[in-house]
Amino acid sequence: EAGVAQSPRYKIIEKRQSVAFWCNPISGHATLYWYQQILGQGPKLLIQFQNNGVVDDSQLPKDRFSAERLKGVDSTLKIQPAKLEDSAVYLCASSSRQGETEAFFGQGTRLTVV
């Protein structure tokens, strides 16, 4: 089966600019996650969708980050405006059932804010 697709793989932007990431999960997976992984730390959950509804966005900095999953399939994560501390790898993952089954990850987008 096709894996989780993410784009772009790399992005370099200046602070205060905007950026958007795209994720296409594995077909049929209802749960979609966006994680932020800062160098030296474990992935931090930003937002979790179940179909097109938000299950958890408690750690999403809502003043600058937004995410949507229209039609319960593809998802986009946007940062506007970006800050230096947003430099990280943004991972998208999907699973067939929340929590109890393994998550399948995309290759991630490495964002550098200069």
Added chain:
Amino acid sequence: ILNVEQSPQSLHVQEGDSTNFTCSFPSSNFYALHWYRWETAKSPEALFVMTLNGDEKKKGRISATLNTKEGYSYLYIKGSQPEDSATYLCASGTSYDKVIFGPGTSLSVIP
């Protein structure tokens, strides 16, 4: 424990050595414990998902155990090989459907 903790942070072993890592997680509202291997420039890949106290799982030279009452899991690698070099992440899933990742253990296997 409110967060998922892993130790050691990093580890360097000689090829052929056996090694193990620890993952500590909140025992309340526990639902599942995941182990992932994350190789440089690749996506994290699931190794095991365990749900029952006393669970033991094995895949080749890698095995894992789970103690949900005390909130810990061990990952063992027997006869480490250079291709085992990676960051090993554990993640705890709660009954509230939240999956929390630990910071990872970085393993380097020296040929």
